[in-house]
Amino acid sequence: MYRPEPSSRTSPTKRNDLAPGTRSRFYLWHAPLFSPKVFVVPTFPVASTGTASRTLQNQLSKRSDDLDAAYCRVRELSESLCETLQPEDCVVQTVPEVSPTKWHLAHTSWFFETFVVKEALSDYTPINPQYACLFNSYYNAAGKMHCRPKRGLISRPTLSETLEYRHKVDALMEGILENEDLLEQFAPAIVLGINHEQQHQELMLTDIKHVFSENPLRPIFRERAETMGSTVPPLGWVPFQAGVYQIGHAGEGFFYDNEEPRHRQFVEDFHLASRLVTNGEYIEFIEDGGYHRPEFWLSLGWYTVGEQRWEAPLYWEGGDGNWSIFTLNGLRELDKNEPVCHVSYFEADAFARWAGARLPTEFEWEVAAADLPYAGNFVDKESFHPRPLDDIAGVQAPAQMFGDVWEWTSSSYSPYPAYAPAAGALGEYNGKFMCNQYVLRGGSCATSQSHIRKTYRNFFPPNARWQFMGIRLAKGVA
Numbered sequence: 001m002y003r004p005e006p007s008s009r010t011s012p013t014k015r016n017d018l019a020p021g022t023r024s025r026f027y028l029w030h031a032p033l034f035s036p037k038v039f040v041v042p043t044f045p046v047a048s049t050g051t052a053s054r055t056l057q058n059q060l061s062k063r064s065d066d067l068d069a070a071y072c073r074v075r076e077l078s079e080s081l082c083e084t085l086q087p088e089d090c091v092v093q094t095v096p097e098v099s100p101t102k103w104h105l106a107h108t109s110w111f112f113e114t115f116v117v118k119e120a121l122s123d124y125t126p127i128n129p130q131y132a133c134l135f136n137s138y139y140n141a142a143g144k145m146h147c148r149p150k151r152g153l154i155s156r157p158t159l160s161e162t163l164e165y166r167h168k169v170d171a172l173m174e175g176i177l178e179n180e181d182l183l184e185q186f187a188p189a190i191v192l193g194i195n196h197e198q199q200h201q202e203l204m205l206t207d208i209k210h211v212f213s214e215n216p217l218r219p220i221f222r223e224r225a226e227t228m229g230s231t232v233p234p235l236g237w238v239p240f241q242a243g244v245y246q247i248g249h250a251g252e253g254f255f256y257d258n259e260e261p262r263h264r265q266f267v268e269d270f271h272l273a274s275r276l277v278t279n280g281e282y283i284e285f286i287e288d289g290g291y292h293r294p295e296f297w298l299s300l301g302w303y304t305v306g307e308q309r310w311e312a313p314l315y316w317e318g319g320d321g322n323w324s325i326f327t328l329n330g331l332r333e334l335d336k337n338e339p340v341c342h343v344s345y346f347e348a349d350a351f352a353r354w355a356g357a358r359l360p361t362e363f364e365w366e367v368a369a370a371d372l373p374y375a376g377n378f379v380d381k382e383s384f385h386p387r388p389l390d391d392i393a394g395v396q397a398p399a400q401m402f403g404d405v406w407e408w409t410s411s412s413y414s415p416y417p418a419y420a421p422a423a424g425a426l427g428e429y430n431g432k433f434m435c436n437q438y439v440l441r442g443g444s445c446a447t448s449q450s451h452i453r454k455t456y457r458n459f460f461p462p463n464a465r466w467q468f469m470g471i472r473l474a475k476g477v478a
């Protein structure tokens with residue numbers, strides 16, 4: 001994942017050999033290995049004597065318990081998301097950007113093995129040296145990597161062997177999590193690994209959805225009762241005043257480096273839509289010839305529509321007033337009241353032009369979200385699909401800002417002023433992707449609620465559609 005600073009280990013490290021799936025303690029120690037530049041976790045006051053020492057000890061113990069619990073939760077969720085899958089489901093790769101479930105399970109383990117376990121244990125022998133290349137994603141500084149479009153050709157290790165690999169890594173991590181000295185040094189990497197795995201949990205869901213959509217049998221990921229929304233409140237406009245706002249992360253808690261530095265940003269008066277665009281509204285765009293009228297499209301978007309022969313969002317079928325949609329709950333009738341989903345930036349932008357509006361900038365979105373609670377349809381609710389908005393109390397605040405669908409913004413994914421990625425592999429996490437992508441905000445029905453932040457900047461190329469991506473409109477004040 002990222003390359004630690006050069007190590008200056010001066011003490012030997014001892015570890016126990018582990019049987020697969022066992023959880024053991026280790027006795028080890030080592031020198032600090034890297035600077036926590038990309039992510040930040042809360043720090044604890046340093047105390048040295050008497051009551052203060054006991055307080056520090058209690059804080060460290062609590063921190064260990066918290067991290068241990070968070071680690072176990074995220075690792076267990078990854079495997080529980082797979083509980084309805086068969087081994088054959090877990091090896092398919094439909095397109096280069098879709099990775100097999102098995103690869104996600106292995107890659108997230110590779111992260112912890114590479115950036116925590118290997119660095120903590122000076123005499124560490126890799127579980128399988130070939131995994132270093134096989135399950136590296138894109139970190140040049142971490143060594144060679146397997147060809148991404150060929151991940152679906154990796155029939156070995158088997159799913160069973162991959163799970164065994166995960167459990168071996170878990171056993172090694174357990175020892176580190178129970179060692180307060182190591183915890184102090186590796187907490188930033190462990191917290192990053194937990195957040196990294198949450199990102200891959202979302203990808204596991206969107207990727208298996210694409211895999212199942214290509215299967216004529218249309219497998220169902222999770223059985224869910226079909227709930228069609230009855231009505232949706234009319235779209236209103238929430239005003240926001242012009243001003244110089246602080247944008248970016250501040251305070252404690254984990255965040256990615258692309259969310260800083262916090263900086264000033266001038267925002268003009270604007271209005272933000274009170275809710276997300278619905279399927280029904282998007283059908284109006286389609287029926288008005290939206291996909292066949294170049295005046296609504298960016299040049300590259302119009303080219304892409306022609307090349308890809310887009311006529312509707314991804315996973316829509318039918319047409320002529322009889323639309324169906326493929327979901328993780330199976331193929332079913334399209335609910336016009338649900339937020340439209342699986343649209344590209346090009347489609348979101350074209351719809352906004354057709355509607356006489358525009359997409360918000362990421363700064364406008366962050367300003368609008370500043371005082372809102374983190375409530376929404378996240379993966380924790382296990383609906384695995386965006387839901388219709390039941391009701392809103394007037395239009396004092398935008399609804400559906402969190403969860404349901406990632407909201408395209410008109411902002412190119414670029415560095416904030418004075419942003420500087422860390423050296424080595426650590427800096428490859430976000431910084432090297434700041435070209436030809438757009439920012440999305442707010443999380444989706446596949447995002448863990450604990451993963452999202454108001455300053456969180458997701459990013460994808462403008463033609464990407466397989467994530468849970470939707471539309472919120474904005475407009476200026478004349």
Ligand SMILES: [Fe+2]
Nearest residue numbers: 107137196200
């Ligand atoms: Fe990754």
